[in-house]
Amino acid sequence: MSDARFGLDRKIVLPGPLLLDGGGSLAPVELAYESYGQLNAEGTNAILLCHALTGDQYVASPHPITGKPGWWTRMVGPGKPIDTDRFCVICPNVIGSCMGSSGPESRAQDGQPYAMRFPVITIRDMVRAQALLLDHLGIERLYAVVGGSMGGMQVLTWAATFPARVSAALVIASTARHSAQNIAFHEVGRQAIMADPHWRGGDYYQDGRGPDAGLAVARMAAHITYLSELGLTEKFGRRLQDRDTKTFGFDADFQVESYLRHQGLAFTGRFDANSYLYITRAMDYFDLAEDHGGHLANAFRGSATRFCVVSFDTDWLYPTSESRNIVHALNASGAPVSFMELSAPFGHDSFLLDVPDLDRVVDGFLSAGGL
Amino acid sequence: MLRPDLAIIAREIAPGARVLDVGCGDGTLLRALRDEKQVDARGMELDRDNVTACVAAGLSVIQGNADTDLADYPDAAFDYAILSQTLQTTMRPDLVMDQLLRIGRMAFVSFPNFAQWRIRLALMFGGTMPVTKQLPDRWYDTPNIHHVTIDDFRSYIASRGVRIEGQWFLRGEKLISAGAANLRAQHAVFLLARS
Numbered sequence: 001m002s003d004a005r006f007g008l009d010r011k012i013v014l015p016g017p018l019l020l021d022g023g024g025s026l027a028p029v030e031l032a033y034e035s036y037g038q039l040n041a042e043g044t045n046a047i048l049l050c051h052a053l054t055g056d057q058y059v060a061s062p063h064p065i066t067g068k069p070g071w072w073t074r075m076v077g078p079g080k081p082i083d084t085d086r087f088c089v090i091c092p093n094v095i096g097s098c099m100g101s102s103g104p105e106s107r108a109q110d111g112q113p114y115a116m117r118f119p120v121i122t123i124r125d126m127v128r129a130q131a132l133l134l135d136h137l138g139i140e141r142l143y144a145v146v147g148g149s150m151g152g153m154q155v156l157t158w159a160a161t162f163p164a165r166v167s168a169a170l171v172i173a174s175t176a177r178h179s180a181q182n183i184a185f186h187e188v189g190r191q192a193i194m195a196d197p198h199w200r201g202g203d204y205y206q207d208g209r210g211p212d213a214g215l216a217v218a219r220m221a222a223h224i225t226y227l228s229e230l231g232l233t234e235k236f237g238r239r240l241q242d243r244d245t246k247t248f249g250f251d252a253d254f255q256v257e258s259y260l261r262h263q264g265l266a267f268t269g270r271f272d273a274n275s276y277l278y279i280t281r282a283m284d285y286f287d288l289a290e291d292h293g294g295h296l297a298n299a300f301r302g303s304a305t306r307f308c309v310v311s312f313d314t315d316w317l318y319p320t321s322e323s324r325n326i327v328h329a330l331n332a333s334g335a336p337v338s339f340m341e342l343s344a345p346f347g348h349d350s351f352l353l354d355v356p357d358l359d360r361v362v363d364g365f366l367s368a369g370g371l
Numbered sequence: 372m373l374r375p376d377l378a379i380i381a382r383e384i385a386p387g388a389r390v391l392d393v394g395c396g397d398g399t400l401l402r403a404l405r406d407e408k409q410v411d412a413r414g415m416e417l418d419r420d421n422v423t424a425c426v427a428a429g430l431s432v433i434q435g436n437a438d439t440d441l442a443d444y445p446d447a448a449f450d451y452a453i454l455s456q457t458l459q460t461t462m463r464p465d466l467v468m469d470q471l472l473r474i475g476r477m478a479f480v481s482f483p484n485f486a487q488w489r490i491r492l493a494l495m496f497g498g499t500m501p502v503t504k505q506l507p508d509r510w511y512d513t514p515n516i517h518h519v520t521i522d523d524f525r526s527y528i529a530s531r532g533v534r535i536e537g538q539w540f541l542r543g544e545k546l547i548s549a550g551a552a553n554l555r556a557q558h559a560v561f562l563l564a565r566s
Contacts (some may be wrong), residue, residue: 162495327433331433336431340434343419361426365427365429368430
């Protein structure tokens with residue numbers, strides 16, 4: 001007998017209210033998610049996957065808008081490191097996003113989109129909403145929580161907020177707090193959106209067009225931070241785009257310009273500008289130590305969770321020093337932790353790309369949990 | 372089969388203890404301790420491939436450097452800190468040992484004895500830095516940057532007011548007596564404790 005709570009393209013509406021860190025509340029709470037693989041009879045094989053800033057629940061199934069394969073098909077599937085033959089993998093869309101979970105595009109009580117009336121949320125609010133989803137699914141304890149980048153922030157927050165519900169935590173290319181540089185890059189993106197005349201204070205949903213130019217610039221700036229200088233140089237160098245000489249104008253003469261413009265434009269087709277504002281804000285507010293008296297180790301005191309922290313040597317967005325900061329705190333709290341800096345040329349994006357060592361580590365770390 | 376110095380350490384460690392193996396390599400000792408003595412086994416290792424292999428084997432191992440990263444652990448976090456065949460490769464062996472005895476209640480330290488007679492003879496009569504089965508690297512590519520003898524180690528330990536709780540000496544795979552160990556032993560294993 002099939003259980004309608006599990007499968008692809010699921011959505012539930014929970015009554016809430018979800019009390020938020022910012023003081024407000026959210027009700028009802030819509031949560032869109034996908035699940036892959038079967039929950040075993042004891043309910044002990046569930047893995048929660050947390051997606052990154054512009055990710056979504058389509059981790060291993062085609063994206064409904066772009067038609068592209070899921071964002072982590074290389075990692076999640078039958079026989080893959082996150083093996084859906086063994087595990088029941090659940091990937092929820094974070095609140096604040098635009099792929100089905102409650103966000104600025106959702107309808108408020110008055111039937112109109114929230115837009116900027118949507119409450120400012122935090123990473124912990126996202127996690128608390130996910131906990132409601134797990135309650136709904138009847139999953140008391142997770143075999144593991146796994147995530148890269150903003151997903152890693154959720155993993156850390158899960159372990160700190162619901163330690164008894166997390167057996168193992170895998171944090172990839174992430175950080176325990178947003179640095180001034182991280183916030184600065186996000187602010188550039190937000191200002192680009194808000195400077196677009198089509199943003200109109202966020203009330204653009206009825207206009208037939210939104211602040212696409214601003215959102216594209218935000219994406220272009222952010223995209224640079226996801227790549228390494230070496231990667232950019234190898235991929236584009238100073239090569240020209242479909243021409244033999246410079247035009248002495250402001251067309252996309254260089255391949256790298258053309259590439260970024262394409263990335264920016266493609267992004268506007270699948271992402272909501274207001275969601276981008278809300279989620280980047282949640283990341284900027286993230287400072288796990290601040291929530292625990294200024295000492296990150298306090299966040300994990302007495303935790304029985306197994307941790308694995310992975311960084312990449314070319315990631316300058318969340319560099320290895322940030323992962324070491326997490327590891328230091330975990331050591332101080334006595335939690336069992338593994339850490340490694342993997343070598344990969346792709347910068348921050350390495351966690352999504354072909355890095356065989358990451359596959360080995362994920363497989364080994366998860367298998368060590370006994371399933 | 373464990374390397375002889377590791378076999379001694381594995382035998383001596385109490386079941387269920389909390390252990391940090393500094394320079395744990397591919398995790399051979401940690402696996403043995405975990406599987407045979409239910410030890411809470413943690414490791415630190417410099418080499419990325421080794422760390423990956425350890426994590427793939429389900430061990431809790433951190434990529435790190437004995438010279439710089441032991442400071443991250445709180446005092447007395449472990450019952451035993453282990454430094455096997457690594458002391459002579461560190462930048463500051465004295466500071467590393469201070470750290471070992473800070474984070475561990477006790478510390479196992481094993482190292483190759485540079486005063487063993489074959490090495491003495493090789494230097495005396497060969498006039499070149501010895502290359503032996505026990506120390507197979509040449510002067511320019513050896514990871515051993517602080518050659519130490521058993522007598523050096525003992526006098527250092529005495530000067531720091533550290534207690535020797537146990538000592539074992541090896542020639543090849545064989546345990547030998549403590550008599551003239553500085554001349555006879557190829558490897559030494561010491562168990563140390565703060566006084």
